[in-house]
Amino acid sequence: MRMVDLIQKKRNGESLTEEEIKFIIKGYTEGEIPDYQMSAWAMAVYFQGMSKEETAELTMAMVRSGDQIDLSPINGIKVDKHSTGGVGDTTTIVLAPLVASCGVPVAKMSGRGLGHTGGTIDKLESFKGFSVEIEKETFVDMVNEHKVAVVGQSGNLTPADKMLYALRDVTATVDIIPLIASSIMSKKIAAGADAIVLDVKTGSGAFMKSVDEAQDLARAMVSIGKEIGRETTAIISDMSQPLGKAVGNALEIKEAIDTLQGKGPRDLEELCLTLGSHMLTLAGKADSIEAAREQLVETMQNGQALDTLANMVEAQGGYKEQVYDPDQLPQASDVVEVTAPADGYIEQIDAEEIGRAASKLGAGRETKESKIDLAVGVMLQKKVGEQVKKGDVLVSLHYNQESHVKEATDQILQAYRIADSEQKEPSLIYDVIK
Ligand code: URA
Ligand code: CA
Numbered sequence: 001m002r003m004v005d006l007i008q009k010k011r012n013g014e015s016l017t018e019e020e021i022k023f024i025i026k027g028y029t030e031g032e033i034p035d036y037q038m039s040a041w042a043m044a045v046y047f048q049g050m051s052k053e054e055t056a057e058l059t060m061a062m063v064r065s066g067d068q069i070d071l072s073p074i075n076g077i078k079v080d081k082h083s084t085g086g087v088g089d090t091t092t093i094v095l096a097p098l099v100a101s102c103g104v105p106v107a108k109m110s111g112r113g114l115g116h117t118g119g120t121i122d123k124l125e126s127f128k129g130f131s132v133e134i135e136k137e138t139f140v141d142m143v144n145e146h147k148v149a150v151v152g153q154s155g156n157l158t159p160a161d162k163m164l165y166a167l168r169d170v171t172a173t174v175d176i177i178p179l180i181a182s183s184i185m186s187k188k189i190a191a192g193a194d195a196i197v198l199d200v201k202t203g204s205g206a207f208m209k210s211v212d213e214a215q216d217l218a219r220a221m222v223s224i225g226k227e228i229g230r231e232t233t234a235i236i237s238d239m240s241q242p243l244g245k246a247v248g249n250a251l252e253i254k255e256a257i258d259t260l261q262g263k264g265p266r267d268l269e270e271l272c273l274t275l276g277s278h279m280l281t282l283a284g285k286a287d288s289i290e291a292a293r294e295q296l297v298e299t300m301q302n303g304q305a306l307d308t309l310a311n312m313v314e315a316q317g318g319y320k321e322q323v324y325d326p327d328q329l330p331q332a333s334d335v336v337e338v339t340a341p342a343d344g345y346i347e348q349i350d351a352e353e354i355g356r357a358a359s360k361l362g363a364g365r366e367t368k369e370s371k372i373d374l375a376v377g378v379m380l381q382k383k384v385g386e387q388v389k390k391g392d393v394l395v396s397l398h399y400n401q402e403s404h405v406k407e408a409t410d411q412i413l414q415a416y417r418i419a420d421s422e423q424k425e426p427s428l429i430y431d432v433i434k
Pocket of ligand 2: 087088089090243244245246247252255268
């Protein structure tokens with residue numbers, strides 16, 4: 001087999017066989033196929049697409065390129081959740097203990113944040129002493145004992161995806177659905193998921209700007225799941241404004257704690273209940289979405305969900321009193337309010353711009369090496385559809401360094417668009433694809 005022939009075959013619009021896809025991924029990972037040929041192949045895929053079968057083969061070839069986490073020593077069906085990324089997306093920190101408190105084991109590997117999006121692992125480090133670097137055996141034991149652990153990624157998972165993603169990033173071949181779908185699904189499968197719930201975001205703050213695009217990506221991922229025998233459900237949810245009110249590490253932890261007690265922002269709670277009920281159903285813990293939802297609400301009300309978070313924090317070396325008394329979490333030294341420049345109705349809140357403002361205050365990393373300030377961030381006081389009068393507080397900025405406040409304030413005012421006429425609150429859940 002020669003790579004040049006496979007590039008040509010794809011360029012001409014033909015489908016590649018399982019053997020051919022394995023040859024490409026193995027060859028590329030082992031350094032036998034050079035970047036220039038791989039780039040040409042990615043561009044051919046960009047213009048010609050890939051069939052369902054090819055996309056599933058590509059996913060599995062990337063899974064086999066590195067380590068695979070074996071979660072079989074954990075009892076029960078392990079359901080993983082993945083979000084395509086957003087701003088202020090606190091769902092994992094709510095969902096992991098929430099779903100675990102209903103008896104579904106959650107063995108979750110999460111990432112750190114870069115740029116305008118935050119990372120779950122960074123947020124959890126707001127708990128004093130919380131450790132995210134956990135040995136594989138300890139990880140499995142923790143999940144068997146407490147039903148939940150959220151750790152950083154360990155091992156060499158999907159190196160082919162890492163290499164290919166880096167190449168796509170610099171060859172204008174990122175935004176093509178079969179490559180995105182296989183990239184995301186390969187990481188979930190290598191991390192050991194039996195079943196997968198996907199939260200595909202759409203809107204200004206998301207990768208997929210329109211509902212149509214998000215549906216196409218969701219269908220491609222659900223189809224991969226079907227081809228390879230891992231049940232997958234995708235929710236299409238709104239990211240046309242940040243989720244919840246808090247954007248920033250400790251602020252989002254506090255928001256997650258509120259939500260676990262049924263006292264969180266309505267949109268965050270609704271999304272968590274939706275994703276959570278699909279996780280419970282896939283895990284065989286409920287016969288219907290409605291029954292699953294009732295179980296989740298009950299654990300919020302009777303305190304079990306919060307206790308599960310506290311147990312998880314303690315098991316991972318953290319200070320669990322902070323769960324019951326969030327005022328002990330890192331707090332910024334100052335708060336300043338950004339107010340509405342005019343009367344009207346909130347028409348839009350650019351999530352990316354809000355994320356950048358939080359990052360500017362120190363909540364995010366500008367480069368991989370930057371150190372983040374856990375205490376700082378943005379609290380949204382008004383969301384899309386709400387009426388405001390000139391001078392009403394739009395946002396509170398929690399900060400430690402005065403020098404960043406001016407720029408962050410400008411970014412907030414950029415992000416908010418105020419209209420004269422009444423504005424509809426956007427839908428939160430657009431579709432469920434199974
Ligand atoms: N996120 C991923 O993990 N992979 C892609 O290809 C795009 C977004
Ligand atoms: Ca939030």
